[in-house]
Amino acid sequence: MLVSMPVSAAQILLFDADDTLWENNIYFERVIGHFLDRLAHSRLSRADVRGQLNAIERLQIARLGYGVRSFARALEMAYRQLAEKPPSAEDIADITALALQIEREPVQLLPDVARTLAALRRRHRMMLVTKGDYAEQSSKLERSGLSEYFEQCHIVAEKNTGFYKQLRTRIHVSGAACAPADDNIWMIGNSPRSDINPALTAGLRAVLIPHPHTWVLEHEDLREPPAGRFLRLEQFRDLCRHF
C-alpha cells in the first residue's frame, strides 16, 4: 500500500541502521558462502546446511544476542556439528577468524543516505533505533559519520512490540511529540519483523524500505497495516518526497 500524500508538519522519524542506512547482511552472506565452501559437505546440499546454520543462529541469538561474536560462535558450532571429519583446532580458528573479519569491514552507506538525512533533519526530529551488541553498533554509527543527524540513539537487544510501546511512551513523556503523539512517530527500516510489524502493532506509523539482501531471519509477512499508517518506498532518497 502506498500513501503518496506529503507529510508537512514536523514528524519524529526513527531510523533502523543495518541494511537501512548502511550495508550489513552482505558481509555475513559472504562469510557464510566461504563457510559452505570450506565445509563442502558430500551429502547435504548448501541449502540444507544453511537451514541447519539458521537454526543454530537462532539458538545462539537467544543465548548471546545479535552481533558478530554471536554469529562466530554459531558458525563454529555448525562446523563442529556438520563437518564430516573431526575438526582440528586450526579449522576452528579459521572459522572464527572468518566470522570476525566482519568487524573490520568498512561502514558502507547505502545510496543517498547522508544527503537525505541532512535534508530531513531541517524539518523533522530524528532518532536511531537499532538492535545488537552495544559496542558493535556504536562503533558502526561512529564510523558512519551519521551520528550528528540523530538526537537520540537507542541500541537494544530486540526491537519488538513491547520495546516500541515503551519508546513511544518515553517520547510522549519527554514532550518530543506534538499531539496527537502517536500520529507523528514513524519507524523506518528494511525489516518487516523488527521495524514494521511491531512498530505498527505498538501504534506507530512505519516506512518499509526493502533491501534485496535482508537477512533471512528478518523475513516475515507484513501484517495488514491500518489505513494511512504505512509507506513502502524503493529508495532511501524517496523519504524526501513524503517527509
Ligand SMILES: [Mg+2]
Ligand atoms: Mg535493518
